[in-house]
Amino acid sequence: MAADSPPRTAVLSxxxxxxxxxxxxxxxxxxxxxxxxxxxxxxxxxxxPDGAGKTTLLRILAGxxxxxxxxxxxxxxxxATEAPALQRHLGYMPQKFGLYExxxxxxxxxxxxxxxxxxxxxxxxxxxxxxxMTALGPFRTRLAGKLSGGMKQKLGVACSLVHAPPLLxxxxxxxxxxxVSRRELWEILAxxxxxxxxxxxxxxxxxxxxxxxxxxxxxHAGKVLGEGRPxxxxxxxxxxxxxxxxxxxxxxxxxxxxxxxxxxLDAVGEDGGVRVVVxxxxxxxxxxxxxxxxxxxxxxxxxxxxxxxxxxxxxxxRTAPSPENLGWQxxxxxxxxxxxxxxxxxRELTRDFGSFRAVDHLTFSVGRGxxxxxxxxxGAGKTTxxxxxxxxxxxTSGELRIDGxxxxxxxxxxxxxxxxxxxxxxxxYSQLTVHQNLVFFTSAYGMSGKRQRDRIAEIExxxxxxxxxxESAGLLPLGxxxxxxxxxxxxxxxxxLxxxxxxxxxxxxxRREFWRTISQLSLWGVSVLVTTHFMTEAEYCDRVAxxxxxxxxxxxxxAEIRARARTxxxxxxxxxxxxxxxxxxxxxxxxPA
Amino acid sequence: MTASSSARxxxxxxxxxxxxxxxxxVRDPSSLAIAIVLPVxxxxxxxxxxxxxxxxxxxxxxxxxxxxASEGFVAGLRQSPWFVPRSYPDIHSAVxxxxxxxxxxxxxxxxxxxxxxxxxRTHGVHVVVDGVDDNxxxxxxxxxxxxxxxxxxxxxxxxxxxxFQPVALDVRIWFNPDSRSRDFLVPGLxxxxxxxxxxxxxxxxxxxxxxRGTLESLFSTPVTIGEILVSKFIxxxxxxxxxxxxSVIMGHFLFEVPLRGTLGVLFLTSALFLTTALGxxxxxxTVSKNQFVAGQIAxxxxxxxxxxxxxxxxxxxxxxxxxxxxxxxxxxxYFVTILQSVFLAGNIPGVIIPNAIALFAFSLFLFALLxxxxxxxxx
Numbered sequence: 001m002a003a004d005s006p007p008r009t010a011v012l013s014x015x016x017x018x019x020x021x022x023x024x025x026x027x028x029x030x031x032x033x034x035x036x037x038x039x040x041x042x043x044x045x046x047x048x049p050d051g052a053g054k055t056t057l058l059r060i061l062a063g064x065x066x067x068x069x070x071x072x073x074x075x076x077x078x079x080a081t082e083a084p085a086l087q088r089h090l091g092y093m094p095q096k097f098g099l100y101e102x103x104x105x106x107x108x109x110x111x112x113x114x115x116x117x118x119x120x121x122x123x124x125x126x127x128x129x130x131x132x133m134t135a136l137g138p139f140r141t142r143l144a145g146k147l148s149g150g151m152k153q154k155l156g157v158a159c160s161l162v163h164a165p166p167l168l169x170x171x172x173x174x175x176x177x178x179x180v181s182r183r184e185l186w187e188i189l190a191x192x193x194x195x196x197x198x199x200x201x202x203x204x205x206x207x208x209x210x211x212x213x214x215x216x217x218x219x220h221a222g223k224v225l226g227e228g229r230p231x232x233x234x235x236x237x238x239x240x241x242x243x244x245x246x247x248x249x250x251x252x253x254x255x256x257x258x259x260x261x262x263x264x265l266d267a268v269g270e271d272g273g274v275r276v277v278v279x280x281x282x283x284x285x286x287x288x289x290x291x292x293x294x295x296x297x298x299x300x301x302x303x304x305x306x307x308x309x310x311x312x313x314x315x316x317x318r319t320a321p322s323p324e325n326l327g328w329q330x331x332x333x334x335x336x337x338x339x340x341x342x343x344x345x346x347r348e349l350t351r352d353f354g355s356f357r358a359v360d361h362l363t364f365s366v367g368r369g370x371x372x373x374x375x376x377x378x379g380a381g382k383t384t385x386x387x388x389x390x391x392x393x394x395x396t397s398g399e400l401r402i403d404g405x406x407x408x409x410x411x412x413x414x415x416x417x418x419x420x421x422x423x424x425x426x427x428x429y430s431q432l433t434v435h436q437n438l439v440f441f442t443s444a445y446g447m448s449g450k451r452q453r454d455r456i457a458e459i460e461x462x463x464x465x466x467x468x469x470x471e472s473a474g475l476l477p478l479g480x481x482x483x484x485x486x487x488x489x490x491x492x493x494x495x496x497l498x499x500x501x502x503x504x505x506x507x508x509x510x511r512r513e514f515w516r517t518i519s520q521l522s523l524w525g526v527s528v529l530v531t532t533h534f535m536t537e538a539e540y541c542d543r544v545a546x547x548x549x550x551x552x553x554x555x556x557x558x559a560e561i562r563a564r565a566r567t568x569x570x571x572x573x574x575x576x577x578x579x580x581x582x583x584x585x586x587x588x589x590x591x592p593a
Numbered sequence: 594m595t596a597s598s599s600a601r602x603x604x605x606x607x608x609x610x611x612x613x614x615x616x617x618x619v620r621d622p623s624s625l626a627i628a629i630v631l632p633v634x635x636x637x638x639x640x641x642x643x644x645x646x647x648x649x650x651x652x653x654x655x656x657x658x659x660x661x662a663s664e665g666f667v668a669g670l671r672q673s674p675w676f677v678p679r680s681y682p683d684i685h686s687a688v689x690x691x692x693x694x695x696x697x698x699x700x701x702x703x704x705x706x707x708x709x710x711x712x713x714r715t716h717g718v719h720v721v722v723d724g725v726d727d728n729x730x731x732x733x734x735x736x737x738x739x740x741x742x743x744x745x746x747x748x749x750x751x752x753x754x755x756x757f758q759p760v761a762l763d764v765r766i767w768f769n770p771d772s773r774s775r776d777f778l779v780p781g782l783x784x785x786x787x788x789x790x791x792x793x794x795x796x797x798x799x800x801x802x803x804x805r806g807t808l809e810s811l812f813s814t815p816v817t818i819g820e821i822l823v824s825k826f827i828x829x830x831x832x833x834x835x836x837x838x839x840s841v842i843m844g845h846f847l848f849e850v851p852l853r854g855t856l857g858v859l860f861l862t863s864a865l866f867l868t869t870a871l872g873x874x875x876x877x878x879t880v881s882k883n884q885f886v887a888g889q890i891a892x893x894x895x896x897x898x899x900x901x902x903x904x905x906x907x908x909x910x911x912x913x914x915x916x917x918x919x920x921x922x923x924x925x926x927y928f929v930t931i932l933q934s935v936f937l938a939g940n941i942p943g944v945i946i947p948n949a950i951a952l953f954a955f956s957l958f959l960f961a962l963l964x965x966x967x968x969x970x971x972x
Binding site: 112114 | 605606608612805806807812814815816817970971
């Protein structure tokens with residue numbers, strides 16, 4: 001193998017790569033003149049919104065997709081012409097779990113070792129550190145399909161490292177993985193870089209991950225928007241980030257307003273106010289909110305990213321949706337501050353599957369117009385709770401009330417009419433147009449005639465779907481599909497909205513738009529119950545509940561939860577720090593669920 | 594370092610892939626069900642349930658004047674294993690019975706029946722058959738004619754009258770002397786089953802890898818596209834031959850279909866046909882990349898044509914010219930011919946060799962196509 005070692009000078013260089021795709025909307029330039037370099041033994045992040053071209057680029061580098069023009073050199077090979085030689089040395093982990101679910105952990109490892117020509121006598125030596133790092137040792141004979149989401153990703157990493165490749169390409173390795181597993185995964189990768197001088201090129205949608213990389217390449221619409229050390233990019237945003245508070249408006253009202261002010265590049269609710277990134281040196285606030293408290297705050301990577309993106313993409317201003325054009329205000333007016341009414345009441349809710357208790361005496365309630373986050377690792381019981389709420393699953397014991405009605409004693413159809421449900425999977429009919437989907441979903445809830453027509457027109461206007469009315473749902477860009485899914489789930493005017501990991505895999509830009517809509521709905525009195533793995537997203541919630549093994553570990557506002565994790569070492573913990581700490585307290589590390 | 598792999602490395606990779614594929618077959622009950630349970634089920638259904646023989650067919654008999662001749666003929670009919678005659682007073686009630694599907698045909702002995710027999714004139718016999726089921730209709734017609742001939746012959750032997758027919762018809766059925774349709778159906782069915790195992794199974798398993806994203810992982814390793822195809826081929830070839838073995842054993846021992854050819858010829862020709870079927874499956878899945886679509890294409894383009902156009906149930910010679918031309922591009926039609934020959938007639942080189950050559954040409958074509966259209970690229 002030693003004589004086989006590829007030259008170490010240029011580990012990876014990309015020069016003027018162009019790749020186009022034909023689609024029903026015309027030619028799409030997935031990669032448009034992309035160039036950058038990756039130094040040996042470093043972690044380089046490929047960051048950008050969905051459809052930026054990250055996956056296309058990684059596939060070209062792995063030699064499994066051709067480029068239209070341009071050139072790449074990896075480990076001294078050209079992936080376009082020397083793929084077989086390159087693939088002997090390269091590690092690649094695709095975005096979609098690429099392992100065989102009907103093979104065991106050990107069989108998957110052996111398959112990859114065989115395919116990479118790892119001699120049997122070296123395997124024990126190579127497997128041992130991989131199995132101990134990933135904590136998969138005790139699960140060698142378990143089928144890969146029976147592993148949790150986090151463990152699957154770890155196995156994917158282990159398989160792509162089985163031949164000790166000098167370079168590893170990873171395509172969004174942490175999507176859909178809970179925060180604890182995510183942190184473990186990064187520890188494995190960091191150790192690989194530290195101890196074996198492995199070079200990593202990783203694409204990700206998590207901004208907090210990006211700040212830990214040696215270098216980042218920001219991709220947008222196929223073009224490189226920025227490149228450099230994350231610290232350098234962050235320092236560019238210094239002096240442009242502020243925390244804005246306006247006592248008479250809640251952040252939920254203030255944020256969408258500020259987001260539309262010219263000169264403000266990004267606005268996101270935080271800590272009783274709104275965090276804004278501005279073009280100049282001070283927020284250009286309009287006169288009507290002049291009595292605002294403005295404080296400069298140190299920038300984060302996400303601020304820098306949004307700044308670059310806004311500059312590169314050219315900020316588009318949308319017309320503000322007004323409450324008058326939707327139907328809620330004449331049904332359930334938003335409550336005045338201080339008013340409280342319970343929309344969901346859950347008491348001692350328990351559900352057993354055989355001897356396994358999925359939900360264990362769960363008690364909490366969600367107020368009218370409240371956004372309530374249900375957080376927890378995979379398998380904590382969130383989905384089971386959701387299924388019981390929507391009447392798809394009967395509780396073993398306990399009480400469940402929706403709008404004062406006992407779910408168990410009422411007709412399911414009656415309860416369903418009050419619920420809107422949006423799952424993480426795309427659950428619309430991809431062959432139907434946007435309009436046809438909305439007609440179908442409103443009809444399913446019994447709407448017809450003028451009322452239905454008016455309602456669909458309202459919904460299409462509110463979600464700005466008019467331009468896509470006659471497009472097939474399956475051909476929409478991801479952000480618009482998400483928007484349509486939300487539109488379909490609220491089309492029948494539900495008073496309660498259940499969102500199951502609604503923004504999994506959605507980029508920061510689309511995520512902000514999504515949450516602004518959710519905030520808007522909550523202002524009109526819709527109660528929202530949401531599960532998510534994004535802790536930054538949990539910050540949008542009024543209150544969050546953290547679940548583990550079917551039980552409630554903590555309940556409170558994001559600020560309260562953060563406060564619980566405050567220690568002398570971490571005086572200002574993030575919600576993610578708090579989440580991990582709570583979970584570790586409940587369950588000692590090293591014991592997988 | 595060299596770009597090409599050593600033979601040993603190739604062998605290691607193919608072995609690893611074959612092992613992986615075999616483990617998946619063993620663990621996924623659906624592929625075993627298609628390979629073993631489906632043939633058994635199909636054979637049981639066709640072996641026991643479907644029969645192209647007409648036996649105990651209810652038939653209406655209308656006798657306008659009772660004469661010794663007509664009585665004799667009806668008695669002959671009663672003795673035949675094929676018919677259950679029922680008497681009706683007149684033609685109208687018989688037609689009504691036919692309409693109600695109480696009977697499959699009408700035998701109408703006109704008033705002049707007895708006289709015409711004696712006087713060499715046109716006989717007053719009318720036969721009406723229900724043409725809705727064309728197959729049965731033809732059988733009823735044939736059997737009635739047969740019974741008629743038997744009866745005439747019987748009369749001649751007794752010397753009661755001269756035959757109006759100097760030459761008597763003597764029907765002899767070669768190769769299937771018992772005229773059991775099962776003997777003829779089972780070999781054809783085996784060909785259809787082999788098409789199903791070969792095409793359906795492989796088309797689904799490659800498409801499955803596309804769907805689950807496992808092919809993207811595989812493509813990023815040094816394994817070549819040729820090695821992937823070989824490793825898909827080997828386990829399903831073995832599985833297909835196992836299905837073939839089960840079918841032959843059931844056909845011979847359960848349904849008592851004779852096996853007049855040799856096992857060696859049966860094995861070689863089956864291997865040749867299975868290669869063709871697997872090739873079709875692999876081409877389909879390479880093109881479709883989606884299990885559902887692959888399954889549909891496999892059924893529409895391989896299984897159904899094999900069922901309808903291979904001569905397994907419907908005789909190719911009685912098809913219109915255009916359809917007959919079409920049957921030449923159905924590999925199963927060659928295999929049906931081979932199997933019917935091997936089972937019922939024996940190793941007849943004049944039948945087996947040209948058909949085997951056709952199958953060989955098909956598999957060559959399909960694998961050449963496969964090499965041309967498959968690339969180790971994900972788009």
